[in-house]
Amino acid sequence: MTSTTALKVGAAYIRVSTDGQMDLSPESQLESIVQYAKSSRIVIPKEYIFMESEGRSGKKADNRPEFQRMIATAKTTPKPFDCILVWKFSRFARNQDESTFYKGMLRKKLGIDVISISEPVLDGMYGRLIEMIIEWQDEFYSYNLAQDVTRGMKTKAQNGGYQCRPPLGYRIPYHNATPEIVPGEAEIVRMIFDRYVNHKMSIFALTRYLNSLGLKTSQGKPFEKRSLEYILQNPAYAGIVRWNRTCNETNEIRDRSEWIVTKGTHPAIISEELYNQAMLRFESEYRPKNAKPxxxxxxxxxxxxxxxxxxxxxxxxxxxxxxxxxxxxxxxxxxxxxxxxxxxxxxxxxxxxxxxxxxxxxxxxxxxxxxxSVVKAEDSHEMELLKNMVDRLELKEKRAKAAYMDGIDSLEEYKQNKLLIQKERETLTESLKQLEAAGPEENxxxxxxxxxxxxxxxxxxxxxxxxxxxxxxxxxxxxxxxxxxxxxxxxxxxxxxxxxxxxxxxxxxxxxx
Structure with missing residues (x-):
């Protein structure tokens, strides 16, 4: 038997592909790496197992926290491990430039090899050439796949398909379904556009007004200036699909000639005329970042x-x-x-x-x-919205009580929840009183x-x-x-x-x- 001095310490890096390619699960990748390590007399301590959460792309190393933690660990003194084991070279990186940079740094400066357990290559320059060819194929595959996905998304957008996370006022009932309207949230959206266009409320004032009513965004958070700006600029509310407006890498707005704007297949919450009026005002009053309202x-x-x-x-x-x-x-x-x-x-x-x-x-x-003129229907919508919110508070109280009775919440937590619900009820009730008291004046x-x-x-x-x-x-x-x-x-x-x-x-x- 070989002496124990021949044992090496290794690290395992595991990442699941995000592009739909046939791939092993994280657990299967780890199992295969561990088996390879045992047969190659490589010890992998638990602290040197680096596993990305699912959905991490291999195109950019900056977007992979476990990869960055592994590289930082490799730079420590003394050298923590002798090699990094991956299922495939594509798991290490899909970008050949980044792959060459990190592998070169690990091998030349730190003396750490990157080993693909399913793509064995020869030692020396010939093996290095084969490895580069494999990396090039991986990047080529990734690029072609991205082009195919982009073409598919472009075709769907041209046919009026909605492809983003549903905004306030909509929900997607099941995977790939057409967005449908959420009535209560849709009333909030209509109120926002009406107040902004017909009542000339500024975004800053409108934000404070919505929060004073206790209304929330689609994520259950108080409204902010940027959340209202997003709503007012979103043509989806007028039944319009807009795709390819921004660059995913930089978030910069592309030239309008590159946008795809078409009639969507989902229902509209507001009229196209009202949306255009909102955009006309928004663009004329655009203020740079950090400018004061x-x-x-x-x-x-x-x-x-x-x-x-x-x-x-x-x-x-x-x-x-x-x-x-x-x-x-x-x-x-x-x-x-x-x-x-x-x-x-x-x-x-x-x-x-x-x-x-x-x-x-x-x-x-x-x-x-x-x-x-102030439209009466507007106030009736707001009053109905507030009344519905007051009714939902009763359900909140029942849930809080049930959580206490089931032992999920302590007595102190139950008291705190009741206090928060009571404060919310007082705020909504006061808003209702103000709307009811403000009757129309005689013509x-x-x-x-x-x-x-x-x-x-x-x-x-x-x-x-x-x-x-x-x-x-x-x-x-x-x-x-x-x-x-x-x-x-x-x-x-x-x-x-x-x-x-x-x-x-x-x-x-x-x-x-």
Whole structure:
């Protein structure tokens, strides 16, 4: 028998293919590796068995935590093992460049070989050549398979098939089934689009509003700005399939010519017209990452000024000096190279023009404005939604009690759950009371409506000229009567678009928030 000094210490690396290729299970791979190790006098300690969770691709080593842990372990001193055993070379890597890099580092710098137990190769340069050919075949297979999958997904998208995780408002009842509508969640989606398009609520304000009602995302979490942005930009809600918009590797948005947009086979939750209106507003008010929402802005005109050339919002910029803060505005499209017309204007000039426009309306005693009616159905949908949520709380209470009675939860946990449910009930009940108390106002004739509009303008003008109100309060006040202000740089003229809510439930703008 060979001396025990001939024993080697080895590591086992195990990964299951994600591409549907005929593959051994992780347990079968490990069993085969252990058998090979015994026959080759290689000892594999348990701590040197590295097994990836299923679904890890071999294309990129960065996406395989166990692989990275194995490489880090191999670099420790003294050398922990003499070789790494894999079922096939393709389990080690499907990318030939990465395979060559890591194998070269292991062999030349650390003295650790990578051995395929099912693909034996000769020693020396000829064996190394055979190994490289095997690696090339693996990568070639992976590339071709990816192309086949992409072609299949493209064909499905062109035929209107939905291929993503179902968003809020939909569910997939079984594998490869067409998404179907979840009624309760669909009402939330309709509310989001209605509030955003018809009531001009900002995404920031809409997020706070949804969370105040206790509503949740499809993952059961509170709404965030990014979750609303995803919903508003998702054409699936209008029954449209959009595929190949982003690059999976970099998450960058591809050129529109590469997108596939077609009529989907799944049912729509909102109309295509409403979705297009939402996208039109979203794109015109697009703000770069980390930009502050209008509700926390430092200037009361932020978000209100629009470019007369392209319709985009004029972004604000502040310069801090010893004499104070100096604001200016410029078209966001111009800053990004999307608009050719500069609309640069200082805060001093544009603020004066806005205040003068408000004053001229008050002196003339007449104003052109748009009346925006509150749709009763909207409130009934919200009330029905809240009532359903209150009813579901009873089921939560029963489940919490059952968990306590069955010994799953302790008495302290049961008390805590009851307290959380009670708080949620109080929040929902208060929201219901507010909706029920806010009944529709009596319709007024055009004369009384104009007087009401002028009174609103007078109140807002007083707020804007006062030093007692913050920039945020001024911004909210201005938004309560003005939809947008279009700035014409060539003539230094502004067009103010006023609106009046026929059934206004807004807080009196003269009262600080």
């Amino acid at each position: 209008a509700e926390v802005t430092k200037h009361w005109l932020s978000g209100m000024l629009k470019c007369s050339a392209c319709g985009r919002t004029l972004s604000s910029c502040v310069r801090h000096t010893k004499s104070g803060d100096h604001y200016s505005f410029q078209c966001y499209g111009y800053l990004k190279g999307k608009c050719r017309a500069s609309h640069y204007v200082t805060e001093k000039d544009i603020a004066a023009a806005v205040l003068n426009a408000l004053q001229e309306v008050l002196e003339a005693g007449t104003v052109d404005y748009e009346v925006k 007024a004739d055009s004369g009384s409506q104009e007087r009401q509009m002028l009174d609103h303008i007078r109140s807002v003008t007083d707020i804007l000229r006062s030093d007692r109100f913050s920039a945020l309060q001024k911004n909210v006040a201005l938004r309560s009567i003005v939809d947008r202000i279009v700035f014409h740089k060539d003539t230094m003229h502004i067009d103010v678009f006023y609106y009046l809510k026929e059934q206004s439930r807004e807080q009196d703008p003269r009262k600080p928030a």
